[in-house]
Amino acid sequence: MTELTSAASTAPIYVYxxxxxxxxxxxxxxxxxxxxxxxxxxxxxxxxxxxASEHFLMxxxxxxxxxxxxxxxxxxxxxxxWAYAGNEHARQIFLPPLLKAHFWQGVFxxxxxxxxxxxxxxxxxxxxxxxxxxxHFVFVWGVLFMIVTGFALYGEGAGxxxxxxxxxxxxxxxxxxxxxSLHSWHHLFMWLIICFVxxxxxxxxxxxxxxxxSMLSTIVTxxxxxxxxxxxxxxxxx
Amino acid sequence: xxxTFYDVMRRQGITRRSFLKFCSLTAASLGLAPAFAPxxxxxxxxxPRIPVLWLHGLECTCCxxxxxxxxxxxxxxxxxxxxxxxxxxxIMAAAGHNAEAIVTEIVEKYKGNYILAxxxxxxxxxxxxxxxxxxxxxxxxxxxxxxxxxxxISWGSCASWGCVQAAKPNPTxxxxxxxxxxxxNKPIIKVPGCPPIAxxxxxxVAYLLTFEKLPTLxxxxxxxxxxxxxxxxxxxxxxxxxxxxxxxHWDDEAARQxxxxxxxxxxxPTTYNACSxxxxxxxxxxxxxxxxxxxxxxxxxxxxxGSFYERLTDIxxxxxxxxxxxxxxxxxxLVGAGIAAHAGLTALNRAKQPGAEKQ
Ligand code: HEM
Ligand code: HEM
Ligand code: SF4
Ligand code: SF4
Numbered sequence: 001m002t003e004l005t006s007a008a009s010t011a012p013i014y015v016y017x018x019x020x021x022x023x024x025x026x027x028x029x030x031x032x033x034x035x036x037x038x039x040x041x042x043x044x045x046x047x048x049x050x051x052a053s054e055h056f057l058m059x060x061x062x063x064x065x066x067x068x069x070x071x072x073x074x075x076x077x078x079x080x081x082w083a084y085a086g087n088e089h090a091r092q093i094f095l096p097p098l099l100k101a102h103f104w105q106g107v108f109x110x111x112x113x114x115x116x117x118x119x120x121x122x123x124x125x126x127x128x129x130x131x132x133x134x135x136h137f138v139f140v141w142g143v144l145f146m147i148v149t150g151f152a153l154y155g156e157g158a159g160x161x162x163x164x165x166x167x168x169x170x171x172x173x174x175x176x177x178x179x180x181s182l183h184s185w186h187h188l189f190m191w192l193i194i195c196f197v198x199x200x201x202x203x204x205x206x207x208x209x210x211x212x213x214s215m216l217s218t219i220v221t222x223x224x225x226x227x228x229x230x231x232x233x234x235x236x237x238x
Numbered sequence: 239x240x241x242t243f244y245d246v247m248r249r250q251g252i253t254r255r256s257f258l259k260f261c262s263l264t265a266a267s268l269g270l271a272p273a274f275a276p277x278x279x280x281x282x283x284x285x286p287r288i289p290v291l292w293l294h295g296l297e298c299t300c301c302x303x304x305x306x307x308x309x310x311x312x313x314x315x316x317x318x319x320x321x322x323x324x325x326x327x328x329i330m331a332a333a334g335h336n337a338e339a340i341v342t343e344i345v346e347k348y349k350g351n352y353i354l355a356x357x358x359x360x361x362x363x364x365x366x367x368x369x370x371x372x373x374x375x376x377x378x379x380x381x382x383x384x385x386x387x388x389x390x391i392s393w394g395s396c397a398s399w400g401c402v403q404a405a406k407p408n409p410t411x412x413x414x415x416x417x418x419x420x421x422x423n424k425p426i427i428k429v430p431g432c433p434p435i436a437x438x439x440x441x442x443v444a445y446l447l448t449f450e451k452l453p454t455l456x457x458x459x460x461x462x463x464x465x466x467x468x469x470x471x472x473x474x475x476x477x478x479x480x481x482x483x484x485x486x487h488w489d490d491e492a493a494r495q496x497x498x499x500x501x502x503x504x505x506x507p508t509t510y511n512a513c514s515x516x517x518x519x520x521x522x523x524x525x526x527x528x529x530x531x532x533x534x535x536x537x538x539x540x541x542x543x544g545s546f547y548e549r550l551t552d553i554x555x556x557x558x559x560x561x562x563x564x565x566x567x568x569x570x571x572l573v574g575a576g577i578a579a580h581a582g583l584t585a586l587n588r589a590k591q592p593g594a595e596k597q
Contacts, residue, residue, distance in 0.1 A: 042549065042550055042562075042563075043549070043550070043563070044482060044484060044500065044501065045482065046486075047482065047483050047484040047485075047486055047492055047497065047501075048481060048482050048483050049483075052477040052478050052480075052481040052483055053477070053481075054481070055481035055482055055483065056480055056481060056482075057481060057482030058479055058480050058481065058482040059480040059481070059482075061482075114580070116583065116584075116587055119591075156468065157471070159466075159467070159471075160456075160462070160466050170457055171457070173457070173458075174457050174458055177538050177539065178508065178534075178537045178538045178539065178540075179468070179507075179508035179509070179510070179537070180505065180508040180534065180537060180540075180543055180551055181539075181543075181553075182508075183507075183508060183551075184550070184551055184552075184553045184561070184562050185553075185562075187550070187562035187563070187566070188553060188562040188565060188566050190562075190566065191562065191563075191565070191566020191567065191569055191570055192566070192569075194566070194570050195569055195570055195573045198570065198573050198574060198577060199573060199577065202577045202580070202581070206581070206584060210584070210588075
């Protein structure tokens with residue numbers, strides 16, 4: 001990437017390949033579906049009258065939750081594969097360069113930028129270092145936690161001997177002590193992810209206006225455009 | 239010593255016909271095929287009976303009360319005569335020093351061969367002074383008896399998890415059997431519940447005595463045949479849950495119709511026990527059938543999870559007691575407020591530096 005860094009230019013760069021962009025929208029949709037249905041599982045809608053055989057409301061809500069749960073897990077597996085098969089930017093949120101001093105300087109600078117203490121953010125082809133940190137530690141690990149606890153809850157219903165029980169419930173349940181605690185933690189981490197999404201959307205909109213590169217159009221088309229001609233600050237190789 | 243279970247039963251006046259009936263019943267309650275009944279009969283006719291030492295620590299005796307109300311009167315008689323129960327301070331005849339001597343006698347005479355059944359648990363604070371048996375802390379009696387036993391049965395939630403005496407802040411440091419430091423390393427069968435169901439208790443004992451091995455246990459040490467499913471999995475109100483028909487108030491129409499108690503805090507979806515299949519009092523009913531939600535009495539720490547009448551239970555890891563929606567909702571609201579404030583400041587800042595945009 002050294003040529004790129006030195007070849008300071010305003011030319012657009014293709015950053016997020018189609019699979020990454022597709023994953024992003026599918027994932028965002030699934031998070032919304034899972035949060036809404038999950039909330040309704042814990043706190044169901046008003047009771048229905050009549051015969052039980054006439055309704056299956058809770059059953060449908062749970063079905064949608066579990067289907068979306070399967071999809072988000074498969075999508076993450078696919079995204080992990082793409083981190084391996086795709087371009088260097090596809091790896092960013094999975095492998096933060098935590099041992100590089102330049103990365104942490106970048107994080108620090110970004111924090112100062114959000115505290116209004118510097119006049120200008122740095123310029124990046126990929127994600128900025130603070131974004132990488134949040135995406136990795138809050139989102140990637142958070143969603144992994146939801147998948148593991150979610151499948152452990154699912155295994156309780158599927159029963160002993162099911163693969164969900166063998167692979168997940170069998171060790172996750174003793175880890176949390178009881179099914180009730182497992183439910184509570186699965187529920188609590190939903191709020192963590194919601195907090196991530198709130199901040200994420202806010203900063204995406206904000207940086208789209210204030211940073212030195214494009215944001216929203218990039219996650220839609222994959223192309224990054226730049227607003228000035230000075231060199232970029234990405235980690236070499238990222 | 240060479241007396242078999244069968245000998246003991248005959249001595250107690252049980253006919254052979256009743257004996258065979260008991261064997262079929264036990265096979266059924268253990269979920270075994272009818273072909274197992276003769277095996278059980280054979281084992282009981284040939285094997286020397288195994289003595290059971292039944293100790294009581296901090297407890298309320300609900301396990302003993304449940305046990306002696308075992309559904310089938312025959313099962314109860316047979317099991318009670320199978321157990322030597324030479325020492326069970328609730329129902330034994332001996333008292334005082336004579337009684338305490340029996341413990342030593344059994345431990346000496348049947349070294350490595352008796353089953354230790356524990357009801358309740360030892361408090362460890364102040365060197366165990368909160369539970370004194372025959373002048374000594376219970377924890378010492380427990381360790382002594384565990385040293386030479388074949389296996390331990392932890393009766394009820396007290397012995398299995400700690401139960402109410404171990405609820406926060408647990409001033410006496412009541413500790414479930416498997417967590418007692420320095421306890422001999424013996425297989426432990428947990429039979430949780432407050433109390434456990436009588437039929438489950440007798441079946442566990444019958445299994446141990448006839449097959450001379452532990453029933454299959456799950457990862458938490460409970461017999462799989464009774465604790466592998468949740469109340470919710472076999473609840474007869476489940477169709478109302480799936481339909482979305484819930485009781486919202488104790489006196490509403492849904493309550494009269496027998497709809498699902500989920501919104502009233504039923505812990506059936508998170509509780510592993512056999513109540514919805516075996517039921518209580520000779521299969522007459524169980525809490526949900528009587529219109530009250532399950533309180534999760536066979537689960538670890540069920541006293542410390544907040545109200546029995548709330549679906550969302552408390553998480554107390556953060557020093558505050560609040561449910562996931564209270565903690566998470568507050569966090570999300572704070573984040574939202576932070577974002578609004580930050581957006582406001584950003585706008586102000588930009589208004590002050592009109593040149594920023596042109597770079
Ligand atoms: C549930 C909702 C969402 C979640 C969980 C989410 C998560 C993520 C993640 C994990 C990435 C990193 C992509 C990668 O490198 O593979 C990302 C990037 C991005 N997201 Fe989202 N997102 C959500 C919704 C949105 C929405 C609604 C927008 C638009 C306002 C948005 C705009 C962006 C942008 C612009 C990027 C690229 C950031 C950059 O180039 O540094 N996201 N998002
Ligand atoms: C970001 C992703 C997810 C979110 C936000 C989410 C949210 C929730 C919430 C709020 C609950 C209610 C918990 C409670 O009882 O208080 C729940 C329950 C549950 N979730 Fe998820 N979930 C997610 C992912 C998953 C996944 C991947 C699975 C796996 C299939 C899954 C399976 C379940 C199951 C089985 C339950 C229990 C349903 C019941 O008790 O009837 N979830 N989820
Ligand atoms: S009453 Fe309780 S155990 Fe029965 S279906 Fe409803 S929530 Fe489940
Ligand atoms: S229904 Fe629940 S609370 Fe009631 S006895 Fe069974 S496990 Fe315990």
